[in-house]
Amino acid sequence: MSSSSSPTASRTAAGRPPAAELAALQRRLADFAVARDWGQYHTPKNLAAALSVEASELLEIFQWLTPEQSQRIMTEPDQAARVEDEVADVLAYLLQFCQVLGVDASAALSAKIDRNEGRFPV
Amino acid sequence: MSSSSSPTASRTAAGRPPAAELAALQRRLADFAVARDWGQYHTPKNLAAALSVEASELLEIFQWLTPEQSQRIMTEPDQAARVEDEVADVLAYLLQFCQVLGVDASAALSAKIDRNEGRFPV
Amino acid sequence: MSSSSSPTASRTAAGRPPAAELAALQRRLADFAVARDWGQYHTPKNLAAALSVEASELLEIFQWLTPEQSQRIMTEPDQAARVEDEVADVLAYLLQFCQVLGVDASAALSAKIDRNEGRFPV
Amino acid sequence: MSSSSSPTASRTAAGRPPAAELAALQRRLADFAVARDWGQYHTPKNLAAALSVEASELLEIFQWLTPEQSQRIMTEPDQAARVEDEVADVLAYLLQFCQVLGVDASAALSAKIDRNEGRFPV
Numbered sequence: 001m002s003s004s005s006s007p008t009a010s011r012t013a014a015g016r017p018p019a020a021e022l023a024a025l026q027r028r029l030a031d032f033a034v035a036r037d038w039g040q041y042h043t044p045k046n047l048a049a050a051l052s053v054e055a056s057e058l059l060e061i062f063q064w065l066t067p068e069q070s071q072r073i074m075t076e077p078d079q080a081a082r083v084e085d086e087v088a089d090v091l092a093y094l095l096q097f098c099q100v101l102g103v104d105a106s107a108a109l110s111a112k113i114d115r116n117e118g119r120f121p122v
Numbered sequence: 123m124s125s126s127s128s129p130t131a132s133r134t135a136a137g138r139p140p141a142a143e144l145a146a147l148q149r150r151l152a153d154f155a156v157a158r159d160w161g162q163y164h165t166p167k168n169l170a171a172a173l174s175v176e177a178s179e180l181l182e183i184f185q186w187l188t189p190e191q192s193q194r195i196m197t198e199p200d201q202a203a204r205v206e207d208e209v210a211d212v213l214a215y216l217l218q219f220c221q222v223l224g225v226d227a228s229a230a231l232s233a234k235i236d237r238n239e240g241r242f243p244v
Numbered sequence: 245m246s247s248s249s250s251p252t253a254s255r256t257a258a259g260r261p262p263a264a265e266l267a268a269l270q271r272r273l274a275d276f277a278v279a280r281d282w283g284q285y286h287t288p289k290n291l292a293a294a295l296s297v298e299a300s301e302l303l304e305i306f307q308w309l310t311p312e313q314s315q316r317i318m319t320e321p322d323q324a325a326r327v328e329d330e331v332a333d334v335l336a337y338l339l340q341f342c343q344v345l346g347v348d349a350s351a352a353l354s355a356k357i358d359r360n361e362g363r364f365p366v
Numbered sequence: 367m368s369s370s371s372s373p374t375a376s377r378t379a380a381g382r383p384p385a386a387e388l389a390a391l392q393r394r395l396a397d398f399a400v401a402r403d404w405g406q407y408h409t410p411k412n413l414a415a416a417l418s419v420e421a422s423e424l425l426e427i428f429q430w431l432t433p434e435q436s437q438r439i440m441t442e443p444d445q446a447a448r449v450e451d452e453v454a455d456v457l458a459y460l461l462q463f464c465q466v467l468g469v470d471a472s473a474a475l476s477a478k479i480d481r482n483e484g485r486f487p488v
Contacts, residue, residue, distance in 0.1 A: 028235050071165065074223050178301075349454070352451070
């Protein structure tokens with residue numbers, strides 16, 4: 001079983017610590033919500049809405065930027081922190097949505113890539 | 123390098139094989155795009171927009187459903203397939219966005235949960 | 245009282261027929277929904293979700309385009325038709341949302357511009 | 367020129383004057399942006415992204431509410447003000463998007479309702 005990732009900020013692929021396993025993140029998210037009795041709000045529809053809202057908050061960071069400014073965004077500490085924060089929120093709601101409905105996100109994506117490799121042969 | 127995660131978390135009824143780790147999925151997505159020369163479209167801003175669009179497609183499945191109908195959605199095969207397809211798309215664009223910017227999504231979420239456990243003590 | 249606009253396609257501001265009044269559009273939308281018993285789905289939350297979904301469908305038209313391609317989009321008939329279709333959908337759900345909650349969208353915007361002229365003096 | 371619509375729809379407690387026509391709102395929005403040199407940011411793609419972001423901010427108000435709580439939202443002054451603020455923002459970006467591309471939103475919606483009355487006969 002993979003260990004928990006160290007909670008330092010994100011890094012590039014080169015020399016990255018082991019990624020926290022999605023299942024471990026789902027358990028932490030579920031424990032967090034249960035401990036605070038927030039599960040009552042976590043219906044599939046509400047979680048899909050929250051995921052959509054967070055994805056828009058991520059997009060908002062870029063909405064007035066040129067393509068060139070967008071490429072350099074991680075060089076500005078405040079913007080980099082915003083990006084990581086919204087990425088975390090999007091992943092959080094995606095994982096909670098999947099847990100509530102019993103969907104395995106990684107497996108779903110892996111299967112889709114398999115299908116697309118067939119649909120779009122090189 | 124971390125091993126593939128074990129699928130102790132949720133599975134679909136079909137007992138699917140172990141979920142691919144996020145980094146492996148990112149490599150497959152990157153190889154797929156490079157082989158078809160699609161990388162030119164994958165600017166951070168475009169990927170953030172695409173992620174937002176897919177999150178809305180996931181929400182669209184639920185937009186006219188009552189909370190009760192939403193809870194039962196995975197019992198209808200056509201709807202279940204749509205849900206998995208959109209979950210795959212959301213995860214795909216999130217991972218591609220993160221790869222282009224060098225963001226580690228799992229680490230970002232793990233760090234955020236750490237912070238939230240401090241902000242919202244039980 | 246203004247007359248209904250002629251249902252030709254959209255035009256530029258120069259030589260435009262009178263814009264259909266928002267209230268008249270709201271009446272047509274309400275009559276349409278009542279006649280088909282669709283009002284049961286038109287809760288404020290569902291309408292807000294639908295509005296968000298349509299706004300994403302509008303964004304989707306542009307998601308892989310460069311800024312320059314975006315500027316020229318109305319010169320391509322198929323794309324122009326898509327844009328008008330999604331604009332209609334966004335306006336439709338905004339108006340239905342406003343009607344259900346008793347919000348006057350024009351008045352809300354007019355008041356906001358008043359406030360912004362004070363907040364951002366030239 | 368069409369007259370202002372009668373405000374049979376809602377008003378604020380302050381007895382606001384007749385709602386401004388869409389074209390008048392577009393002129394005010396355009397003048398506001400030009401005076402502050404903000405037009406450089408108002409590409410069609412950026413405006414579509416901003417519209418999508420504002421639609422999500424409207425949805426966010428409802429994301430954890432039950433259908434019943436959603437129906438009563440205008441009875442709470444703070445929430446009512448948020449709703450009107452986000453409605454204004456959505457309409458603002460829709461109108462600016464339309465102006466930049468020369469799309470007549472009212473005409474597009476009127477035409478679409480005409481088509482739908484044919485597609486979904488009662």
